[in-house]
Amino acid sequence: HYFIQSNLRIMSQWQPDNDSLMQVIQLLKESQYPCNETQRAIQQKLESLNQFHDFNNYLIYVLSKLTTEDEPTRSLAGLILKNNLKVFYHNFPPEVKSFIKQQCLSCIGDPSSLIRATVGILCTTIVTKGGLEDWPGLLEHLCTMISSQTLSECEGAFGALQKICEDSSEQLENLAGANNTKALDTLIPLFMQYFQHSSSKIRSCALACINQFIINLPSALMDNLGNFVQGLTMLASDEDPEVRKNVCRALVMLLEVRVDQLTPHMNDIIEYMLIRTQDPDENVALEACEFWLAYAELPTEVLSMLQPYLHRLVPILIQGMKYSEIDIILLKGDVDDDEMVPDNEQDIKPRFHKSRIHGQSLLNGEKQAKGDGEGEDDDDDVDDVDDEAFADWNLRKCSAAALDALSNVYKEEILGPLLPILMETLSNSEWEIKELGILALGAVAEGCMNGIIPHLPQLVPFLVTALSDKKTLVRSITCWTLSRYAHWIVNQPGEHYLGPLVEELLKRMLDTNKRVQEAACSAFATLEEEACTELLPFLKHILSTFLEAFKKYQHKSLLILYDAIGTLADSVGYHLNNPEYIEILMPPLIGKWNCLKDDDKDLFPLLECLSSVATALQTGFVPYAEPVYQRCLLLIERTLTAAVLAAAQPDQYEKPDKDFMIVALDLLSGMAEGMEGNIESLVKNSNILPLLFQCMQDDMSEVRQSSFALLGDLTKACFQHVKPYINELVPVLVNNLQPCYISVCNNATWAIGEISIQLGPDMKPYVGVILNQLIVIINRDNTPKTLLENTAITIGRLGLVCAEEIAPHLNRFIKNWCSSLRNIRDNEEKDSAFRGVCAMISLNPGGIIQYFVYFCDAVGSWVSPKEDLKLMFKQILHGYKSQLGDENWKNLTEPFPDQLKKRLAHFYAV
Numbered sequence: 001h002y003f004i005q006s007n008l009r010i011m012s013q014w015q016p017d018n019d020s021l022m023q024v025i026q027l028l029k030e031s032q033y034p035c036n037e038t039q040r041a042i043q044q045k046l047e048s049l050n051q052f053h054d055f056n057n058y059l060i061y062v063l064s065k066l067t068t069e070d071e072p073t074r075s076l077a078g079l080i081l082k083n084n085l086k087v088f089y090h091n092f093p094p095e096v097k098s099f100i101k102q103q104c105l106s107c108i109g110d111p112s113s114l115i116r117a118t119v120g121i122l123c124t125t126i127v128t129k130g131g132l133e134d135w136p137g138l139l140e141h142l143c144t145m146i147s148s149q150t151l152s153e154c155e156g157a158f159g160a161l162q163k164i165c166e167d168s169s170e171q172l173e174n175l176a177g178a179n180n181t182k183a184l185d186t187l188i189p190l191f192m193q194y195f196q197h198s199s200s201k202i203r204s205c206a207l208a209c210i211n212q213f214i215i216n217l218p219s220a221l222m223d224n225l226g227n228f229v230q231g232l233t234m235l236a237s238d239e240d241p242e243v244r245k246n247v248c249r250a251l252v253m254l255l256e257v258r259v260d261q262l263t264p265h266m267n268d269i270i271e272y273m274l275i276r277t278q279d280p281d282e283n284v285a286l287e288a289c290e291f292w293l294a295y296a297e298l299p300t301e302v303l304s305m306l307q308p309y310l311h312r313l314v315p316i317l318i319q320g321m322k323y324s325e326i327d328i329i330l331l332k333g334d335v336d337d338d339e340m341v342p343d344n345e346q347d348i349k350p351r352f353h354k355s356r357i358h359g360q361s362l363l364n365g366e367k368q369a370k371g372d373g374e375g376e377d378d379d380d381d382v383d384d385v386d387d388e389a390f391a392d393w394n395l396r397k398c399s400a401a402a403l404d405a406l407s408n409v410y411k412e413e414i415l416g417p418l419l420p421i422l423m424e425t426l427s428n429s430e431w432e433i434k435e436l437g438i439l440a441l442g443a444v445a446e447g448c449m450n451g452i453i454p455h456l457p458q459l460v461p462f463l464v465t466a467l468s469d470k471k472t473l474v475r476s477i478t479c480w481t482l483s484r485y486a487h488w489i490v491n492q493p494g495e496h497y498l499g500p501l502v503e504e505l506l507k508r509m510l511d512t513n514k515r516v517q518e519a520a521c522s523a524f525a526t527l528e529e530e531a532c533t534e535l536l537p538f539l540k541h542i543l544s545t546f547l548e549a550f551k552k553y554q555h556k557s558l559l560i561l562y563d564a565i566g567t568l569a570d571s572v573g574y575h576l577n578n579p580e581y582i583e584i585l586m587p588p589l590i591g592k593w594n595c596l597k598d599d600d601k602d603l604f605p606l607l608e609c610l611s612s613v614a615t616a617l618q619t620g621f622v623p624y625a626e627p628v629y630q631r632c633l634l635l636i637e638r639t640l641t642a643a644v645l646a647a648a649q650p651d652q653y654e655k656p657d658k659d660f661m662i663v664a665l666d667l668l669s670g671m672a673e674g675m676e677g678n679i680e681s682l683v684k685n686s687n688i689l690p691l692l693f694q695c696m697q698d699d700m701s702e703v704r705q706s707s708f709a710l711l712g713d714l715t716k717a718c719f720q721h722v723k724p725y726i727n728e729l730v731p732v733l734v735n736n737l738q739p740c741y742i743s744v745c746n747n748a749t750w751a752i753g754e755i756s757i758q759l760g761p762d763m764k765p766y767v768g769v770i771l772n773q774l775i776v777i778i779n780r781d782n783t784p785k786t787l788l789e790n791t792a793i794t795i796g797r798l799g800l801v802c803a804e805e806i807a808p809h810l811n812r813f814i815k816n817w818c819s820s821l822r823n824i825r826d827n828e829e830k831d832s833a834f835r836g837v838c839a840m841i842s843l844n845p846g847g848i849i850q851y852f853v854y855f856c857d858a859v860g861s862w863v864s865p866k867e868d869l870k871l872m873f874k875q876i877l878h879g880y881k882s883q884l885g886d887e888n889w890k891n892l893t894e895p896f897p898d899q900l901k902k903r904l905a906h907f908y909a910v
Helices: 018-030 036-051 054-065 071-091 094-106 113-130 138-145 151-167 169-174 183-196 200-211 225-235 241-257 259-276 282-295 300-320 325-330 395-426 431-443 449-466 472-484 486-490 498-509 514-552 555-576 579-595 603-648 659-684 688-695 701-735 742-778 785-801 803-821 828-843 845-860 867-893 898-908
Strands: none
Touching (some): 036 071, 054 113, 071 113, 183 200, 200 241, 225 259, 282 300, 431 449, 449 486, 579 603, 803 828, 803 845
16 A cells, blocks of 8 residues: 555645655656556556545645656646646645645746646646635736746746636636736736747747637727737737737637727738738648638628738638648548448547427428527538548638638639639649549538539539549548539439439448548438438438448448438438338338447437437338337436436436437437327327426426427327326426527427317416417517417417407517418418417407508418418408408508519409
């Protein structure tokens, strides 16, 4: 056993026991051995020593005092101490904290840069855990040291200050200084004084410190902003790349928060950034390239300032998209056949499940929104170009993203300089040049589509041919670029373009290179979204290819395949319910389902996939339903139980990963939607409703969101089993009509509408409180489209079953109600909502007179209403005309748009 003295001495006099010190040093040295077994054993010993607070004194002593020891051992002592500080700092006795702080300050100017950096990490960790108030005098000490004539002391102090500014900028912004000032009132001008220091390290640190405050722009920086911009000008051509990188970073942030300060100098800044985007140091070039991404977000009046430079900027961005030799090595670009090589699990990004959302926009064929309404999930974004195997963000990706963003702003203006480059690169015999041309073509697909369209009849066949290129990186990027033009391809008559593309992409899905497999799989999922039922002639071939892919794919490709299968099911829907197709598709899916353990996160994409498949297969899923249903309930029950235990005894139980519960809820929802009444027997013999009631009250919004989706689907499929719980369920739904959680509110609203249809007049006890909430939502500014539409549908459905209760409130919601529903397609939900409004108007015709044009416009939006609904519209319109008289009717309808007047005259004879 290793022994550490546990009897603490007075810290100012603390000295280590020599034997114990030698033992600690030996442990530190042994922990650097490459042997994993040894490392694990040493790690356990080190962790066991944490029970002795004195151990941390030994660590800081090794770091600060043992200057004869090798630097890696001293630094390792500091890093272990850092980890202890992060976990146990608040349990340290005051004298231990004091000793550590004392020793940090004593060696912050150590001759070794590695030791100085380690001490800086300790300083910022202590500040992060304990706060600046817990270390009085720290800032004063560091600010004094930066004026030292000893360079190591100056650099060590500035390095610590930089780390503290990075990690604790908010603390510093709120920290009081002398004489009713803020600490930053002193620090920011002080940092600026060092912009001209002889050491590039000091210049870089000084600028990096200030950069941490640009986004929030505290008053201390605002008061010195002019001087700061002037200081950036002086540093712009610094010979040190780290300084240039920080200059570029500062300009990018200023562009985002105070473009007015840069506008007078914008021409010079643009010239500077054009140069820096070509900087020989790639880190500098990457920071500079961020400038063009930020520029694309600027107001219109500033955007015009870049137009004269586009002819120079576009070639620079395209050059930045070229793979370097090191990139190709890292990406194994010369390795063609690697399909048999297992994936490195560390290279597989974690997947996050997106909870199910019900809405009219989905019925209208739009993509599913992300949870809580943060927008669509663009799987074909430029920053998802095929470089995941190395840096998450690099100059190539940033250049492509900047070209994409700028093309969306300047549209065809980009094509002037771009088209000659495309002609040259696409026909180039060097594959690296050809590849960047294909990437550039994909990057401008969205912004320059109108200008590119005349060239697509030649470009698309060229790209389809490039799918067979001998170079894997050309094949993979071509998959992505073709996916960006999928919308155009699908909308061309016949199968002149679609057929060859489907054929070649399916071949690439079975490529011998994993990168190409992944790119083809992702591209095919995008094509599925665009093509939908246009893929029906190819369906058997597609499914047979998916089956072959199941047999050969490694882990990462398999996860993407699940997405492609789920997207196909969403796109072709019930057409998948064919015994021949089911026999191809279901055995491998169920095989994977049976292989995975309940705690395997690969269940997330598989359950997402099965949810879409179950919805599409409808009754075709029935033979597979019972084991899937039971396992979903088991996942939900286990997660709920684990969450209760973790809440009751947090020290003994970890919080469960609730995504397991969410994906299970969503799969059950998909089954209920697809199987409809066929799920009744499963629901009848289970405890799904009590479990669902618990989930509906979960503190995690995504759980509630999926719960309400399932409740709505069960209401439609087998209301007889939901009805006994209605008195408990409806109040929970009402409590979640809070638009701050958009998707939760959306699904709760939709579920209330479905319950209204089933419950009929028995909804009356709940109408008052529900209606008030829905009226607030429908009249709220910036309410997302899907939530507005579902709110309007539910108000209409409530009116259908409780017209007397809601009719008096017509004038409170009718304007936005009509505006919300005028653009959605004819469907059953829209039908029931309009029937409800007609019922309310018949009881309160005066309730809509102020907004009569909106009602007429909404009626005119129908393409082919059912005959009895059309008759209701006609009776209401003629009733108003009769009551008002010809003259008043003419005055009321005269301002209507001509097209609306023609539709009303044609369909309703008014």
